[in-house]
Amino acid sequence: MPDPGTTSCADCGGSGYVVEQVLGHTARARRCTCQSACPRCGGSGYTLVPSAGSMVAQVCSCRHLDERIGLFNQIGIPAAIAKASFDGFKSWSQDHQRAKTAAEDFARKFRKDAPTKGYLLYGRPGAGKTHLLAATLRYLALEKGVSGRYVEFMLLLSDIRSGFDAKHSHMETLRPLLSVPVLAIDELGKERGTEWERSMLDELISRRFNSGLATLFATNYFLEARAPAEEPGRVVRTRSPDFQREAEAMTLAQRVGDRIYSRLNEMCSFVKLDPGHDLRKDRHGSGSGGFWG
Numbered sequence: 001m002p003d004p005g006t007t008s009c010a011d012c013g014g015s016g017y018v019v020e021q022v023l024g025h026t027a028r029a030r031r032c033t034c035q036s037a038c039p040r041c042g043g044s045g046y047t048l049v050p051s052a053g054s055m056v057a058q059v060c061s062c063r064h065l066d067e068r069i070g071l072f073n074q075i076g077i078p079a080a081i082a083k084a085s086f087d088g089f090k091s092w093s094q095d096h097q098r099a100k101t102a103a104e105d106f107a108r109k110f111r112k113d114a115p116t117k118g119y120l121l122y123g124r125p126g127a128g129k130t131h132l133l134a135a136t137l138r139y140l141a142l143e144k145g146v147s148g149r150y151v152e153f154m155l156l157l158s159d160i161r162s163g164f165d166a167k168h169s170h171m172e173t174l175r176p177l178l179s180v181p182v183l184a185i186d187e188l189g190k191e192r193g194t195e196w197e198r199s200m201l202d203e204l205i206s207r208r209f210n211s212g213l214a215t216l217f218a219t220n221y222f223l224e225a226r227a228p229a230e231e232p233g234r235v236v237r238t239r240s241p242d243f244q245r246e247a248e249a250m251t252l253a254q255r256v257g258d259r260i261y262s263r264l265n266e267m268c269s270f271v272k273l274d275p276g277h278d279l280r281k282d283r284h285g286s287g288s289g290g291f292w293g
């Protein structure tokens with residue numbers, strides 16, 4: 001809740017909250033010190049307003065700030081991108097501008113009482129897809145008081161599997177994700193693609209779709225087939241480099257199956273967000289530009 005008296009605060013820029021990055025933990029927001037003694041209510045949480053000739057107590061807007069900070073802290077934004085926001089997203093290509101516009105439009109237009117079509121960002125790693133997912137959830141929580149959750153699909157699957165060891169059904173892990181107003185699923189298609197994995201994804205997104213809830217996605221897979229990219233220095237775990245390259249050249253439909261792909265089409269607008277060139281090569285100075293596609 002911006003307060004007219006605090007717009008010059010150097011810590012929060014007047015927003016009233018500060019997001020902190022603590023390694024090993026998901027992103028956390030806290031009330032800015034400029035808000036510790038609310039200038040309107042003095043910390044009581046209520047203000048007196050005139051109504052029909054007398055004064056009545058009204059909940060102070062600073063109360064919303066605490067509620068919204070609480071919502072933000074439940075999202076589960078990874079520490080590495082704790083501070084991701086729309087303002088901090090660098091739009092240095094047409095892809096970036098279009099993707100940011102799509103994400104911001106979704107966040108600004110979102111209403112809890114009407115179904116809103118989600119978005120799916122696709123493109124190679126390093127373009128900022130996760131940043132936009134996190135920025136969207138942050139905006140919804142802190143600016144609109146809308147609850148959201150962020151999950152990486154592979155990690156969600158491993159949470160479901162560990163639940164089995166404790167004799168929990170998959171529903172115990174999925175249930176909180178079936179009712180949250182906005183769910184962001186990152187790294188879609190990175191899983192192995194077994195029948196069981198697909199059935200978990202299908203159940204999660206179909207139930208949300210049927211309930212009219214919005215789901216956002218990010219995936220490193222393209223909609224059309226493309227030639228395998230040369231990516232020297234790429235860390236590959238559990239799979240041979242050849243297998244990995246082939247897998248990366250697969251389409252999203254091949255990775256998730258036609259049934260889920262057509263469901264994604266119904267639920268989302270597809271938006272390409274690709275680095276255009278390989279960011280990791282640029283960063284590590286090991287390669288010759290690598291423009292591709």
Ligand SMILES: [Zn+2]
Nearest residue numbers: 009012032034
């Ligand atoms: Zn402040």
Ligand SMILES: [Zn+2]
Nearest residue numbers: 038041060062
């Ligand atoms: Zn107050």
